[in-house]
Structures are given as C-alpha cells and as structure tokens.
Amino acid sequence: MNPLLPAPAARPPATMVGGRLPVLDAAPFLRGEAGALEALAAELRFALENVGFYLLAGHGIDDGLIQRTYAAAKRFHAQPIEEKLKIRINEHNLGYMPMKGSLNRTSAYNPNGKPSVNEAFFLRRQRTPDDPDVIANKPLRGLNQWPEGMPGLREDCLAYMDRMMRLGQSLVPVYARALGLVPDYFEKAFSLPNLILRLTHYPAVEDFQEGEFSIAPHTDSGFMTLLPANPVDGLSVHLPDGVWFDIPHVPGTYTVNSGDMLHRWTNEVFLSTPHRVRNVSPAARYAIPFFFDPHPDTMIEALPGCAGPGRPAKHPPVLFDDYIIWFARKNYVHQQEAAA
Numbered sequence: 001m002n003p004l005l006p007a008p009a010a011r012p013p014a015t016m017v018g019g020r021l022p023v024l025d026a027a028p029f030l031r032g033e034a035g036a037l038e039a040l041a042a043e044l045r046f047a048l049e050n051v052g053f054y055l056l057a058g059h060g061i062d063d064g065l066i067q068r069t070y071a072a073a074k075r076f077h078a079q080p081i082e083e084k085l086k087i088r089i090n091e092h093n094l095g096y097m098p099m100k101g102s103l104n105r106t107s108a109y110n111p112n113g114k115p116s117v118n119e120a121f122f123l124r125r126q127r128t129p130d131d132p133d134v135i136a137n138k139p140l141r142g143l144n145q146w147p148e149g150m151p152g153l154r155e156d157c158l159a160y161m162d163r164m165m166r167l168g169q170s171l172v173p174v175y176a177r178a179l180g181l182v183p184d185y186f187e188k189a190f191s192l193p194n195l196i197l198r199l200t201h202y203p204a205v206e207d208f209q210e211g212e213f214s215i216a217p218h219t220d221s222g223f224m225t226l227l228p229a230n231p232v233d234g235l236s237v238h239l240p241d242g243v244w245f246d247i248p249h250v251p252g253t254y255t256v257n258s259g260d261m262l263h264r265w266t267n268e269v270f271l272s273t274p275h276r277v278r279n280v281s282p283a284a285r286y287a288i289p290f291f292f293d294p295h296p297d298t299m300i301e302a303l304p305g306c307a308g309p310g311r312p313a314k315h316p317p318v319l320f321d322d323y324i325i326w327f328a329r330k331n332y333v334h335q336q337e338a339a340a
C-alpha cells in the first residue's frame, strides 16, 4: 500500500506570537470538524519546518489536572534531600536526579558544558513487576519509584500522564498528514508510546556564571514535548535566524516542540530547535515537560516522502531503543557512572 497522500502546503496560522511563534488551535480538529485535520496539518507543517516550536490552544486538557501536576512538582521538591535521595535516579532514568545531574552532551549548543542548575523527578509509563520488559530488565523500562508519604501525588501524576498520552495519540494523525502520509501511518508506533514526565525544580539564581543555565541550551531527544503554560518565565528558543526568542506566558496553551528523533525520522524536514532556561525571577520555577515518543521497538528511518532522488537519507536507520540508550548515557551523570 502506498502510504503517501497529497501533502498539504505549509501555511502560517492566523496568530503568530511576536510575529514568530505559531499558535495552533486543535479544538476544531479534536471536535471532528470537517476539513479540520487538513487545515491543522498545514499549520503544523509550517510550524515544524520553520520554527520547531508552537503554542497549542484548544487542547482540551483540564486546567485543574495541570495545576495538580505543577503542585506535585512543588511538593516533591519541597521534601528534605534525604527523602528525595531514597529514590535516587537509577539505570532506567527513573526517580530523583539531584541538582546539577545533567550535562546535555548530545548537543553542540552547550560548548562550556556547565551542569544545569536544576533537580528533577522522572516518571515513565507505570509498569508492574510482571511486565515482560521489567522481567527482562530492558533498559529504560523499569518500575517507577514513588516517594513515600505524599498522598495523591502518584494518582495526580498518573492521571496527567494518561491524559497527555491520549492527547499525544490524538495529535499523531496531524503529524502524519503534515508529512503527506495517510492519517493512521504512525498507529503502530504510538499504540503503546514511550512516555516521560519530568517534574523539574529550577531554584532562583541571583547571578548565573558565564555558560551556566537553569537548563543549558539543548535539543530534546524525541518526537514531541508538551509544556503547559508556565507563570514563571525563563524558557527561550533559538530560532533558525539566530534570535533567542522568549516564550511568553499564554494561559491555557501548551508550548510544543519537536525533538531530534522526529528531525531524524523526517530526514531533517522538521526542525529540532535548541532551547534553554534561565530562571532569573526571584522565585523558584517548576516545569512539568511531558515527552511523547514512539514505542522503543520502532525503527527510525527516513519517512516515505522525506527522502528520495534529490534528497538522500541523511542518517542510517536506528532502533528507537538504541537511540534513547545512547542519548541517556551522553546526558546524565549517573548513566556515565554506571557505564564506567
């Protein structure tokens, strides 16, 4: 079967924040309105070919659920360090990563290489001890580590991950159409997607040193990252023309970006745009990025329509599993210690 359909022409959406950041409204598509899939796909194509970031409105995620997840981040990090260290990040990248535990070495955008001034709690798909991947001890597929004595935290985080997974799955056909593929092209890759929820605490820093950041300039590793609107500013995006653009606080939206894996899968048709955080506010900043990726068994090779005569494939095929293991080793201090 030919997976290709005519691709929609890239089209800037009606609203561009600061003349640069596309705002995509998913509501007509999520309501199932006629023609909405094609219209949203044309705007998505514009956003990911030219910016790599967009604001998503009309996503249907309940604000109460978002606020409970932000509260979970705050509650988690408010614990004494001894409590947090009881679930220190393990070889599956699950649990608590202490301050300055990541270095972002996969990216050429952080030449000075100072560790980032943040601490984070990592969750992935909730698994049970009888999960075949857990029994086989497959890398990055372990059991979540939960803090003790934090009633409701686990339920809120799992409810958020489940709801965000469903949003991601409902957006995947828009990505397929934006690439000129049949809407269900990615169905198998995303029927059991790889999920990561990162609850990050960026303390207020009075005086950043040269080359020091709350999170150093980096690109994300995967397919799609979704960040709910953040009342504390600090995220900036390195646009293709070289300008650092500050993401504004637009309540009710998500900031969504594509990562290295989608960049590679699309044979570099879609961007993976560098970004960084500096919390220069007097208060702590929390972030709850949700990373939505294909199943680890997915083979990432140039998609139909993205490579061919005149545009040869720029990367060899790679199993997503091998790719994320490589990425984790490069970026996390504890992974390097384990591999040494």
Ligand SMILES: O=C(O)CCC(=O)C(=O)O
Pocket: 198, 200, 215, 220, 227, 230, 235, 275, 276, 277, 286, 287, 289
């Ligand atoms: O804190 C933010 O707003 C962005 C965080 C981020 O880029 C990341 O965790 O990959």
Ligand SMILES: [Fe+2]
Pocket: 218, 219, 220, 225, 275
């Ligand atoms: Fe990021």
